Amino acid sequence: MIEFENVSKHYPDGTVAVKDFSLQIPAHRTTVFVGSSGCGKTTLLRMVNRMVDPSHGVLRIDGEDITNKPAVELRRSIGYVMQNSGLMPHFTVAENIATVPRLQGMSKAASRKRALELMETVGLIPGQADRYPHQLSGGQQQRVGVARALASDPNILLMDEPFGAVDPIVRAELQEELLRLQRELDKAIVFVTHDIDEAFLLGDQVVILAAGAQKLQVGSPSEIIEHPANDFVASFIGAQRGSRALSLKQTEHGTVLIDAQGRTQGKLVEDGTVQ
Numbered sequence: 001m002i003e004f005e006n007v008s009k010h011y012p013d014g015t016v017a018v019k020d021f022s023l024q025i026p027a028h029r030t031t032v033f034v035g036s037s038g039c040g041k042t043t044l045l046r047m048v049n050r051m052v053d054p055s056h057g058v059l060r061i062d063g064e065d066i067t068n069k070p071a072v073e074l075r076r077s078i079g080y081v082m083q084n085s086g087l088m089p090h091f092t093v094a095e096n097i098a099t100v101p102r103l104q105g106m107s108k109a110a111s112r113k114r115a116l117e118l119m120e121t122v123g124l125i126p127g128q129a130d131r132y133p134h135q136l137s138g139g140q141q142q143r144v145g146v147a148r149a150l151a152s153d154p155n156i157l158l159m160d161e162p163f164g165a166v167d168p169i170v171r172a173e174l175q176e177e178l179l180r181l182q183r184e185l186d187k188a189i190v191f192v193t194h195d196i197d198e199a200f201l202l203g204d205q206v207v208i209l210a211a212g213a214q215k216l217q218v219g220s221p222s223e224i225i226e227h228p229a230n231d232f233v234a235s236f237i238g239a240q241r242g243s244r245a246l247s248l249k250q251t252e253h254g255t256v257l258i259d260a261q262g263r264t265q266g267k268l269v270e271d272g273t274v275q
């Protein structure tokens, strides 16, 4: 479990990126931080592996205050995937994935074997192992980024807008892959996005944030859709308009559900019986 307790971050230029933020992030679940640009999502994420240190407050992992944990060791024990994969351009795919195991002392042969296993896990073919990042598509590069983050078998995986730069079709594929992976891997995933649909698709726990990482609502997607905390959240999640606003229409063959654009989205059934 990751725990933020009254955490704040003031950058040296006076920007208050995070103001008195508290949250518990459970193990084995996906928690998504969602909110508009600049609200402090990345800052929160980077505090978990001490790429950013809080100005005030305490951050604990499994009950242990991480303030004094060696940052390098902590970073190697936590997977981190960023938007533009962050791969090293002069390393091959296999070498990129094997970076952390090599730093942890694994032999070249064993770390290559591990890299090939991980490539399979994330849906890459072995023939791509000796390519360089620029010889892969954006979606494939992100898969390498995920494999690299998983290389030390971390309990925690931090993902900062990992699918933000790929086209919508590839993005949907990568989202489905992540859902599949999470069923197999069972990590604590902390995922940052500004896309509420992505947040609801991937998140077990969704945290809707406003400027200064102010929590507007924390809950499961169902809880938030069924009980938005206020009008701002309702509007942000598109409950009043957009794809989540469904209405009923009676037809001679029963009741159907109509979206905001007037398209029929499905048929209303109750207890398996068509109405």
Ligand SMILES: Nc1ncnc2c1ncn2[C@@H]1O[C@H](COP(=O)(O)OP(=O)(O)OP(=O)(O)O)[C@@H](O)[C@H]1O
Residues within 6 Å of the ligand: 011, 012, 013, 015, 016, 017, 035, 036, 037, 038, 039, 040, 041, 042, 043, 044, 194
């Ligand atoms: N190193 C820094 N120095 C000063 N201000 C910073 C620094 N990093 C971030 N900020 C500011 O802190 C605030 C929060 O930034 P952060 O990157 O955490 O937000 P975000 O929600 O992840 O935004 P985005 O979705 O655009 O990536 C912003 O106002 C940003 O300009």
